Amino acid sequence: MPKIKLPRKSTHIDMTAMCDVAFLLLTFFMLATKFKPEEPVQVRTPASVSTDQIPEGFLLITLDKTGRVFFAMDNLNDRQALIEKVSEDKGLNLTPTQINNYINGSSTGVPFSQLAAYLNATPAEQSDLDKTAPGIPTDTTGDFQTNELAYWIVAARYTNPQIRIAIKADGEAGYPEIHKVIETLGKQNIFRFNFITDMKGVPPGTALAEEQAGGAKAQ
């Protein structure tokens, strides 16, 4: 059709608005999120209907599916006091770099005999070591010689006796393993603690669902 000329419009899109949206989203993510804390080992926690949030500053005991126990204190400020006490009591004589490594690292899962060597390593080496780490020795007695987890817990509660304890256990971990951790806590007279779990919706028609519906209506 040579004679008829189609009016051509410009295919130019003004990208200013798109750019604004992108940076708005970016600012939201930067302000509203925190970097994921490093974990020494991937743990799949079981699901539960509980929706309680755990407050800041707690002791985290991680139990992976082979039964290895890792320990960490969530509050970075108290970690220095903890590691210095441990270093003094167990005669480890940790250097300031090792202490720094502990404060900035994630959970530890090595017995005291290997702790100094573990803290000497860089974070990259530490994550490698975590794959084969034997875990903190735990058993059902309260004896600090064989049950190092008991010692860690006592040392951590020395500075803050009210600190809460959270257990992050893999769903496939056998009952004897979780029983050891619970017994360790029991020997320290700790009967209230939390399990970290995934989310699960409340099944409809159950007592809890009715309670929640009743509570919502009352409000």
Next chain:
Amino acid sequence: MAEIEVKGGKKGAPRVDLTPMVDLGFLLITFFMFTTTMSKPKAMQIQMPFKDSTLTKEDQNKVKKDAALTILLSRDHRIYYYQGIGDDPNAPPDVQVTYFKDKDGIRDVLIKKKQTVNDLIQQGTLTATDKPVVMIKPDTNSTTDDLINILDEMTINAIPIYAVVDITDVDREFIAATEKANPQ
């Protein structure tokens, strides 16, 4: 020397193409989406008093048999259960098997137990202060999944009193006998 192509002609204000800027923005968004979390990672939890030192042997004996249900956690997510606390050697309890199912599973067992206790209170066999009590005894071949799921069922069904206790040899014999009777 290279020249920068500016659209919009040479007259008037030069217009800058913002497409690469948008790409950069979305790249950064994707980075933050993958490496951060919205909420505190430890958002959900079960909180419960485990083996409170007040639940001693005396308290266990105070548990009325009619109000009690014993749950044994076993391998492969199996649940064995029986009414009462199984302390009478002359009358071994009727051990049944169930699983963690939404229908015809342990939840229905717990709902039925609550109803039975309510009926007994109506009848007068139990006093109004008696409540259903569940004893949970995990066997060594059960997993943490089983333990947390059963504790969750306690919350879901609003069971007022429950306790996790060690499994006894008597209970293990019950399990062995039931398995022998129903080879599956």
